[in-house]
Structures are given as C-alpha cells and as structure tokens.
Amino acid sequence: MKGTSSRRKAPRRSLIGRIVFGLIGWGAILALLGTLGLALAVAVSMASLPGYSEMMKSPQGQSVVIRAADGTELVTVGPSYGAWLPYDRIPREMIEAMKAVEDRRFDWHPGIDPFGIARAAVVNFRAGGTVEGASTITQQLARNLFLTRKQTYGRKLREAVLALAMERRFTKKQIMELYLNRVYFGGGAYGIDAASRKFYGHPATELDLEKSAIIAGLVKAPSRYAPTADPERARSRARVVIGTMRESGAISPAEAAAADVGAVRFVVDRDQGDVRYFTDWVLTQLETLTDEADEALDVTTSLNPRHQAAAEAAVHSQMVAGTQAAVVSMRADGAVTAMVGGRDYATSMYNRAVVARRQPGSSWKLFDYLVALEEGMTPDSRVVDEPLTIGNWSPRNSNGRYLGSVTLRQAFALSINTVAARLAQQYGYDRVAGMARRFGITTPISTQPAMALGSSETTLLEMTSAYAAIAARGVEARPWAIQSITTSSGRTLYNREPETPRVLVAPFVAAYMTDMLRAAVEAGTGRAAQIGRPLAGKTGTTSSNKDGLFIGFTPELVAGVWIGRDDAKAVRGLAGGQAPARLFSAFMAKALSGVAISDLEDQVEQPEYGSEPDAEAYGIVPGSELFGEGGETLDPGALDPSLAPVAESPVQTGALPEPEPLTDRWLEDAVRQERRQQAGQAPAP
Structure with a gap:
C-alpha cells in the first residue's frame, strides 16, 4: 500500500519480560562476581596453607578428666597417636x-x-x-x-x-x-x-x-x-x-x-576398673553438652564412690556361675550414683546396664498396675485370680495355682500373672504401652497380650528410672550423670540446672504403687531383698529363667539389678526373687550403711475432687508439666476424667470385707484352702 512503510516496528517487551531478563542479567553478573570472589578466596587460602610436612605433625589433642560427685578423680582420658602410615602402607x-x-x-x-x-x-x-x-x-x-x-x-x-x-x-x-x-x-x-x-x-x-x-x-x-x-x-x-x-x-x-x-x-586395657562402664557412658554425653574440641576438660559427675564400691563388691560376691550382671543406682531426681555393666570391664566392656535390651519380666507389671490405679482401683480393690484365655494365649501363674478373690495388693506382691494380664486386657494394651512411654521407656513396645507380663525388651537403666519416678511421688526421674564441665583455664562450659518438674502420675497413684511395692518386699516375691529398713521393690523373671531382675527403692536411693547370660540362654534356678534380690540387698545394705532410716511415702491423702483445682489435686507446682498416655504434654486444666479415682473402694463402702494383712501366714492359709477345695473337702475354719 502506498505510503505504508515496508518495515514493521519491533514489538516492545512487556513489563514482566523486562523484569525477568533483568533478573537473569543481574543473576549472571552476581554469579560471575561470586565465582571471581571464590577464586580469589581459594587462591589466598592456597598461599596461606602450611606445607605437607607441617600438616603431618600430631595435634596435642584434648584430654578429659572425669570426677565423682565429691571431686575424686575417676579416670583421665587422653589422646593417643600411632605410627604415621604412608598411603602405600x-x-x-x-x-x-x-x-x-x-x-x-x-x-x-x-x-x-x-x-x-x-x-x-x-x-x-x-x-x-x-x-x-x-x-x-x-x-x-x-x-x-x-x-x-x-x-x-x-x-x-x-x-x-x-x-x-x-x-x-x-x-x-x-x-x-x-x-x-x-x-x-x-x-x-x-x-x-x-x-x-x-x-x-x-x-x-x-x-x-x-x-x-x-x-x-x-x-x-x-x-x-x-x-x-x-x-x-x-x-x-x-x-x-x-x-x-x-x-x-x-x-x-x-x-x-x-x-x-x-x-x-x-x-581392653587391663588396668581399667569397673567404673569405666560409668565413665564410658559419660563420655558419650559430652559432645551433646559442649562443642569445645581443643582445651582440656574437667567433668564432675553424679557418681558416689561409696555406692560404686558397694555395687562392684555386690556383683563380685553374689554372682551366679556362667552369668553376667548389671547394677545401676540413682537418686529420685535421676542422678546416677553407681553403675556396673558386667562382672569385669577388662574382659567385656559391653555395658549391660545401659545398652543391653532384655525382657524385664514381672518388673514390667508396674505399668499394668499404674493404669489400673489411674482408672480408680486401689490396693484394697478385689480382683480374681483364675484361669484366663485371651485369643490363643493362656497365661499361667508360676506355681500353677489360682487363689480366687484377692486384693490388688496381694496380686501384685505375689506377682500373679493372670491378674496382670486381665488388667492389661481390661484397660487396654495401648494404655499400658502409653504408661511405659510416659515413664521413659524408649525401646519398641509390643501391644500383644503377652506384653502385660514384660515380653517387650528394654534396658535396666530405663526400668530403674521408671521406678525412681514412683519414689519421687510420680515426678519424672530422667537419668543424668554430668553435673558440670569446665576447661583447664577455668571456663565453665556447662552447669546442670534442675529441670522443670514433670508430673507423670498423681501423687496418690504413686503412693498406692509404693504401698504395693512395699508389700512385694515384706511378704511377697521380693522378701530376699530386705535390708532392715523400709523398702519397696519388684522382682522380674523371664520365660525359661533367661533373665532375673530386682528393682527397688528406699526414700534415699533407687537401684536396679539384672542377672543373665549374654547369649540369652536359660540359667537353672534363676529368678528375680533369688540371686538378683540378694545382690540388690548386698548392694543397698552397704551403700546405705550409716544413713538415717526414714519411712516410705506410701500414705495416701485423697484430694477432695470438685472442691479444689486439678493442678492442686495432682500436686503440680507452677511451671511444671503433666504427661499424657503417649508421653505428650497435657494441660493440667484439661485432665482426662478417667484419671480421677473413684471416691471409695468396695472395701471402704462395706460391700466387701477388709482383706487380711498380707503375710507369710496368709499365703500358707490361701494355698492350704485351695488344696482342700481341690480335694473336695470343706474349707478349714
């Protein structure tokens, strides 16, 4: 067309297009500058690097002194260097x-x-x-x-x-x-x-x-x-x-x-004592508390030398032939005061107190009964010991007998399997597993029926800390060992502060549990553990006598004992109420020698529900936390109503007679009555 230019004007880029191309351009410029800067930094670093022979010189390394709570030096760990090996060798x-x-x-x-x-x-x-x-x-x-x-x-x-x-x-x-x-x-x-x-x-x-x-x-x-x-x-x-x-x-x-x-x-160095089980455990925790890698460290721990000596002496004097043993003791706040992970560190440094996962046997029943107590039962509540089948599983009592109607206290003290299995079935295996998690068990937990009798593996340290929480009136007792870390120049790198108390169960639940643990020692399966002072505890024996445990406490000290074989083979005659209980007794008697006797906190002061706040009823101090079934933190003002106990038990209301005191005579009478009934005879007067 005439008057029309043969050239077309180039279309103008959109605003978005200009921004995109601008960003690409600036990005390329910045990348180029970054590359040049990196190249310059690398060149400067190359020039400042020491020669190869200089870099071959051994560093001074870091030494660590580990001390007991009283300042006694336990061990000094220093760096060691071998021969320099050329690449070709x-x-x-x-x-x-x-x-x-x-x-x-x-x-x-x-x-x-x-x-x-x-x-x-x-x-x-x-x-x-x-x-x-x-x-x-x-x-x-x-x-x-x-x-x-x-x-x-x-x-x-x-x-x-x-x-x-x-x-x-x-x-x-x-x-x-x-x-x-x-x-x-x-x-x-x-x-x-x-x-x-x-x-x-x-x-x-x-x-x-x-x-x-x-x-x-x-x-x-x-x-x-x-x-x-x-x-x-x-x-x-x-x-x-x-x-x-x-x-x-x-x-x-x-x-x-x-x-x-x-x-x-x-x-292993032959001159190292059994305290190395403890100091090795301490060394594994250092890097989580400080990143100091050069200056020498001085670490003060919670270990009590007298307790450690008592633990080592008890292991050496109470051993069962062909077995290993482990002992761990702690205060109710979780401070570990003694640890023995085997019969001889010089021949086996495997720490059976901390690392070994073994079935806890009847010591696990702690969690079954804690759930029952939270659901409103009391030590005087009546339960029935009778044959039981859950699916394809029929738990049996160790003596093959059934006692009929007994109190919860009696069932726990005598470690009656059918009652523990029935409680777990009644209140739910997930509830029992959640209770164990709440009390610090971190290993996998089965929710099959046999878990009620301790079929899930765990460690002695975790089980002992769970019992320590009962000794602490239901407050968590997380195990700890390091009190402070300082450098050789005097710098404080770490100083342990008391943790915010976390309430795991209400104080009255812990008191009820202590009452039953005391009965197990005074007239039940744990009588061999007695030490002449108030004591609460529980035995544990696994199938075929592969493991024997006793875990117990006084107001001053909590301790757990395990005996067994590393290959998990059966040990003839091994039971928690025998060698483990005797080892526990030997340790506690020596560790507490000279310590004033005090009574257990097993008296229950029932709160008046509905008339005082939930936080007060649970004994929660300001700033504390309460754990739920799975270990989650709960709001004290929104507690699960199922956690509150019933106002009165059947015994308190008169619906059932007051049970007889749990004594040796009671057990003998119960067995004699059972035999008479089986023989078709009238009950004895």
Missing part, C-alpha cells in the same frame, strides 16, 4: 571403606560435592531439619585441622574454601593419607594406627575388611559408635559400611556376604 580395605561411607565421589570431586550438597538439601528440607550432611573427606580434614565444630554458615563457607584450596595444593593420595592419620576415631585414638592398636591390639597395617569397616564407621559419631562405648553398636555400624561398599562396587557381593564383623574381638 595403608590397607586398601581401609581406604575403600572410608570412601564408601564418608565420600563416595572422593576421587573426582574438586573438594566439595555438588551432588551431595543437593541431595542433603532435599533430604533436610523434607525432614524439616538437619538430618544429613554433605561434607567431603577434604572438608572434614579442613575442619579438623583449621576450624572448630560450631555449626554456622560462616564456618561451612570457610570449610568449603579451604577444601577447594587443599585439593589444588595436594594430591588425592596426600589428602587421604592426611585424613586417615589425623581423624579422631573415639576412645582417645587419633589416626587409624592408634585406633587399630587401641581396639584390636595390632598396627593398622594388619587391618582386614571387617576391622576396617568398624573403624570407618566410627567417624560419623566416635563417642556413639566406638567399641569402648558400645561394641555391638560398632559392629552394627560396620555392617552398614560393608553394605555401602558393596553398593559402590568397592567389594564384590561375595566378599560382602563372607564378611563376619561378629567375629571381631576387641582388646
């Missing part, structure tokens, strides 16, 4: 194990692993917190040599810059050599040679696949996985390492299948 299995578990792309990344960072970011985002790291071996080496363990973005950035600089300054072989000779493996051992000598008693040049896997698995958490802390956990971690090596192609499936970490045996 390090076993191939050790190198491949470390790559597989700590840095699978070590051979090709530039010092940082972009893929690892991306994967960790996704995992942490999904988890809502930091659950996975992405540090390469080079980054870990940079942190160990030049930085601290503080978790800050600034430190991570410096760590990355140093790693990039080190990769440009040294070869991969040099970095791996430095790492394996300098990294901390737990138990005071720095470098693989020191670790090999400490854990196996030979130099690192003799390491095989299984032993290399154990050492490689320690880096993630030395205090948690070190054989000195937990040999079985170290072996379990090693199996994960071997599986990772198989997946990465470092070893063949046949080599992985043939590996037997269970056959690895550890060595």
Whole structure:
C-alpha cells in the first residue's frame, strides 16, 4: 500500500519480560562476581596453607578428666597417636571403606560435592531439619585441622574454601593419607594406627575388611559408635559400611556376604576398673553438652564412690556361675550414683546396664498396675485370680495355682500373672504401652497380650528410672550423670540446672504403687531383698529363667539389678526373687550403711475432687508439666476424667470385707484352702 512503510516496528517487551531478563542479567553478573570472589578466596587460602610436612605433625589433642560427685578423680582420658602410615602402607580395605561411607565421589570431586550438597538439601528440607550432611573427606580434614565444630554458615563457607584450596595444593593420595592419620576415631585414638592398636591390639597395617569397616564407621559419631562405648553398636555400624561398599562396587557381593564383623574381638586395657562402664557412658554425653574440641576438660559427675564400691563388691560376691550382671543406682531426681555393666570391664566392656535390651519380666507389671490405679482401683480393690484365655494365649501363674478373690495388693506382691494380664486386657494394651512411654521407656513396645507380663525388651537403666519416678511421688526421674564441665583455664562450659518438674502420675497413684511395692518386699516375691529398713521393690523373671531382675527403692536411693547370660540362654534356678534380690540387698545394705532410716511415702491423702483445682489435686507446682498416655504434654486444666479415682473402694463402702494383712501366714492359709477345695473337702475354719 502506498505510503505504508515496508518495515514493521519491533514489538516492545512487556513489563514482566523486562523484569525477568533483568533478573537473569543481574543473576549472571552476581554469579560471575561470586565465582571471581571464590577464586580469589581459594587462591589466598592456597598461599596461606602450611606445607605437607607441617600438616603431618600430631595435634596435642584434648584430654578429659572425669570426677565423682565429691571431686575424686575417676579416670583421665587422653589422646593417643600411632605410627604415621604412608598411603602405600595403608590397607586398601581401609581406604575403600572410608570412601564408601564418608565420600563416595572422593576421587573426582574438586573438594566439595555438588551432588551431595543437593541431595542433603532435599533430604533436610523434607525432614524439616538437619538430618544429613554433605561434607567431603577434604572438608572434614579442613575442619579438623583449621576450624572448630560450631555449626554456622560462616564456618561451612570457610570449610568449603579451604577444601577447594587443599585439593589444588595436594594430591588425592596426600589428602587421604592426611585424613586417615589425623581423624579422631573415639576412645582417645587419633589416626587409624592408634585406633587399630587401641581396639584390636595390632598396627593398622594388619587391618582386614571387617576391622576396617568398624573403624570407618566410627567417624560419623566416635563417642556413639566406638567399641569402648558400645561394641555391638560398632559392629552394627560396620555392617552398614560393608553394605555401602558393596553398593559402590568397592567389594564384590561375595566378599560382602563372607564378611563376619561378629567375629571381631576387641582388646581392653587391663588396668581399667569397673567404673569405666560409668565413665564410658559419660563420655558419650559430652559432645551433646559442649562443642569445645581443643582445651582440656574437667567433668564432675553424679557418681558416689561409696555406692560404686558397694555395687562392684555386690556383683563380685553374689554372682551366679556362667552369668553376667548389671547394677545401676540413682537418686529420685535421676542422678546416677553407681553403675556396673558386667562382672569385669577388662574382659567385656559391653555395658549391660545401659545398652543391653532384655525382657524385664514381672518388673514390667508396674505399668499394668499404674493404669489400673489411674482408672480408680486401689490396693484394697478385689480382683480374681483364675484361669484366663485371651485369643490363643493362656497365661499361667508360676506355681500353677489360682487363689480366687484377692486384693490388688496381694496380686501384685505375689506377682500373679493372670491378674496382670486381665488388667492389661481390661484397660487396654495401648494404655499400658502409653504408661511405659510416659515413664521413659524408649525401646519398641509390643501391644500383644503377652506384653502385660514384660515380653517387650528394654534396658535396666530405663526400668530403674521408671521406678525412681514412683519414689519421687510420680515426678519424672530422667537419668543424668554430668553435673558440670569446665576447661583447664577455668571456663565453665556447662552447669546442670534442675529441670522443670514433670508430673507423670498423681501423687496418690504413686503412693498406692509404693504401698504395693512395699508389700512385694515384706511378704511377697521380693522378701530376699530386705535390708532392715523400709523398702519397696519388684522382682522380674523371664520365660525359661533367661533373665532375673530386682528393682527397688528406699526414700534415699533407687537401684536396679539384672542377672543373665549374654547369649540369652536359660540359667537353672534363676529368678528375680533369688540371686538378683540378694545382690540388690548386698548392694543397698552397704551403700546405705550409716544413713538415717526414714519411712516410705506410701500414705495416701485423697484430694477432695470438685472442691479444689486439678493442678492442686495432682500436686503440680507452677511451671511444671503433666504427661499424657503417649508421653505428650497435657494441660493440667484439661485432665482426662478417667484419671480421677473413684471416691471409695468396695472395701471402704462395706460391700466387701477388709482383706487380711498380707503375710507369710496368709499365703500358707490361701494355698492350704485351695488344696482342700481341690480335694473336695470343706474349707478349714
């Protein structure tokens, strides 16, 4: 068309388009500046890095002095260093194990692993917190040599810059050599040679696949996985390492299948006493309380030397042939005062008081009866001991007899299985499991009927702390050991403050439970534990006599005892009311020698429900918390009505006669009456 320009005017970009292209442009500029800045930082770091020979020098390391509550030195743990091993003398299995578990792309990344960072970011985002790291071996080496363990973005950035600089300054072989000779493996051992000598008693040049896997698995958490802390956990971690090596192609499936970490045996210094069970447990808690990694530490604990000596003496004098034993004692606030994890630390450092998971037997009935008491029953409430079938399960009493109508106190004191099983069935297995969780049991809990009699495994430490909460009138007694941590220069890094009290059950429920625990000792299955002063406690015996327990308390001290075999084989004649009760008695009598006698708090002062606030009825102090069935925190002003007891029991209302006192005579009479009835004879007058 005439007068129309043959050129079309270019369309103008939209506002959004201009913003997008502007952001891309500025992003490219910032990325370029960031790259140049990073390159400059790496170049400066390279120039400031010390030479290889300087980096080979052993660090001074950190020593730790652990003291008893009275200041007595228990043990000093210092760093140990082995021979420096050149790369060519390090076993191939050790190198491949470390790559597989700590840095699978070590051979090709530039010092940082972009893929690892991306994967960790996704995992942490999904988890809502930091659950996975992405540090390469080079980054870990940079942190160990030049930085601290503080978790800050600034430190991570410096760590990355140093790693990039080190990769440009040294070869991969040099970095791996430095790492394996300098990294901390737990138990005071720095470098693989020191670790090999400490854990196996030979130099690192003799390491095989299984032993290399154990050492490689320690880096993630030395205090948690070190054989000195937990040999079985170290072996379990090693199996994960071997599986990772198989997946990465470092070893063949046949080599992985043939590996037997269970056959690895550890060595222990012969001059270490049984208190090392306790001090090893303390060392596992240090890194959760302080991040100081260089200056020497002085740690004051809750251990009472007299209690510890009494525990060791009791274990050595009351042992059953072919068995192991464990003892743990604590105050009602959870302060652990003594710990023995086996009959001899020098021959077995496996801590059976803290680590071993075993069935608690009838000592678990504590939780069955606590639920019943919360539901309104009292020690004088009547229950029936008679044959019972729940599904395909028919629990039997240990003596094969049934006593008919008994009080709750009598059923508990005599450890009647049918009554405990009926209570758990009546009030719900979830309720019993929730009660156990509330009292600090963290191990898996079955909700099958047999759980009422203690079929779920747990630890002696957790069971003892549950009984300590009863001694504390229903207030949580979380186990603790470290009172304070200071440095050699006098800086206080940690000083334990009393925790806010958390009420687990109402004081009257704890008093009722104490009443029944006292009956078990005075006239029930726990009579062998008596020590000539008021005592409450409960026996525990598992099927086929594989485990025997006694857990009990006075107002001053709570203690738990376990006896059994590590292979869980039956022990002829082992029962909680026999050897464990006698060991408990020997320990408590000596530990409490000279301590004034005081009475148990088993008297119940019933609150007037409806006339005073719930918080007062539960004895809750300001700022305290109340736990629900599953361990959740409850609002004291919105308590479950089912937690309130009935106003009066059938005995109190006169519907049932007052029960006879639970004595030896009562038990003998009950058995005699039962036999007469079975023979078709009239009851004796």
